[in-house]
Amino acid sequence: MIPPAFDYLTPQSLSEVIGLLHQHGPDAKVLAGGHSLIPAMRLRFAEPCHLIEISGLEDLSCIREADGLLRIGAMTREADLEDSEIVQTGYPILLDTAKMIADPQVRNLAPVGATSRTVILPMTIPPPCPPCGQVEITGQGGKRIVPIDEFFPDFFTTVLDHGEILTEIQIPAPPPNSGGAYLKIECKVGDDAGAAGAAQVSWDEDAEPTLQAVLQTHVSYVAFIGSKKQARALKEYLQQEGIPGKRLDALYAPAGLDLHAKSPGEIAVSVLAEIVQLQAQLS
Ligand SMILES: Cc1cc2nc3c(=O)[nH]c(=O)nc-3n(C[C@H](O)[C@H](O)[C@H](O)COP(=O)(O)OP(=O)(O)OC[C@H]3O[C@@H](n4cnc5c(N)ncnc54)[C@H](O)[C@@H]3O)c2cc1C
Known part of the structure; x- marks a missing residue:
């Protein structure tokens, strides 16, 4: 038509x-x-x-780091994320995700900030590390910041008021000694995800603040790898810090099925086995 x-x-x-x-x-x-x-x-x-x-707004097309945040202008093409050295070196989950959005033709033209679909931001930018990111919105009254989690209150709905546009996506830099990956399972290139998952791993002498922050998000599987004694102390600490019991249920400490795993590879298998078991229980 x-x-x-x-x-x-x-x-x-x-x-x-x-x-x-x-x-x-x-x-x-x-x-x-x-x-x-x-x-x-x-x-x-x-x-x-x-x-x-709005595709001519060059000022809204940039990827930069400032004040501990990765700042992606709303008109940055999805393909630019893949080519960005900043993303390639510091934001592995975002890099993985960028490669899985739609197909190259769409990625070459569609900007990260286009907000047509409820899923676009979560799919485009899964939380790379706690806390999740936020978006900058600009309107006649100036700029305001909204957490990404709150940007889509419902299907095909955003919190944008009339006369406002999304101008920047801001993501906190992952903590040092951390890594991550994102996987989207699709039947053919360009399909919506049949299933998608993101994993973030941090190696931290002082794991408590990181775990505390992750548990304040909606992440449903948070793994702590350590001894049973360390795990007990961690749970006590998190309880004292006021993490609600429901969120503590998302913490698997020590993580992994008890396979008497010792080497890093064996521990990884035990963690994966636990995730498979949980998935099976859910379905
Ligand atoms: C075949 C296909 C496969 C796709 N697969 C995926 C996928 O796997 N994962 C994924 O995340 N996305 C996917 N998408 C969505 C795609 O990545 C784009 O996000 C989407 O097409 C919108 O971008 P656009 O440039 O086409 O926006 P447009 O069609 O130009 O705009 C879409 C809407 O957003 C509004 N809008 C645009 N920019 C702004 C702004 N800055 N502020 C406020 N409102 C704005 C417009 O007014 C309009 O209502 C797919 C799209 C296609 C066509």
């Missing part, structure tokens, strides 16, 4: 975009890569009278 007629506006600055959104009210929508909005318009699910092109 052919979409209904619309005005096509090409502002050159963020303030112009915000001004146009304010001027045209709910009849206006911003256009990023167009992969989602144009098909929605063709199907008449969306009928904006004014399309405001």
Whole structure:
């Protein structure tokens, strides 16, 4: 189907975009890569009278680190994440994820900040480490920061008010001595995830603060590798720190099925076996 007629506006600055959104009210929508909005318009699910092109906003296309945060401009192409040296060297989960979004054609055009789908941010950026990231939103009243967890209150819904756009995604740098991976299982390239998982591993002399922070997220399996005595002391500490019992259930300490594992490889197998067992129990 052919979409209904619309005005096509090409502002050159963020303030112009915000001004146009304010001027045209709910009849206006911003256009990023167009992969989602144009098909929605063709199907008449969306009928904006004014399309405001934001792909020319160079200032919103950058990947940089500042104040302990990785800052990704909303118009940064998904493919730019893969090519970024900062992401390649410091954010392994994000790098893995970037390679699994859609297909290269979509990634070359779609910016990270396009917010058409409930799943886009969690899928694009799983929490790399505690605490999860946050997004910067800009509107007529200035900028505000919202935790990523709260950005999508419901399916196909964001907390963006009319006249606001998402301008930056901010992710805390992973702690030192840590690593991570993300895996998405899809039937064919470009499919939504049949299943997806992210794992973050930290090697820390002082593990308590890290675990405390992870347990404040929604992560459902948090593994602590250490002796039974250390695990007992850890649980007591976390209880004293006020971590609710329900969240403590997500802590597996010591992690892994008791396979008398000794070498790192054997311990990894015991942890995986525990995850498989939990999955089986859930299904
Ligand atoms: C075949 C296919 C497969 C895909 N697979 C995946 C996948 O595996 N994982 C995944 O995460 N995503 C996937 N996507 C989604 C894709 O990564 C993009 O996020 C999506 O297409 C939106 O980007 P766009 O540039 O097309 O946005 P557009 O279609 O231009 O815009 C989408 C909506 O977001 C709004 N919008 C855009 N930018 C902003 C902004 N800065 N602030 C506020 N609102 C904004 C627009 O007004 C519009 O309502 C897939 C898309 C396609 C077409």
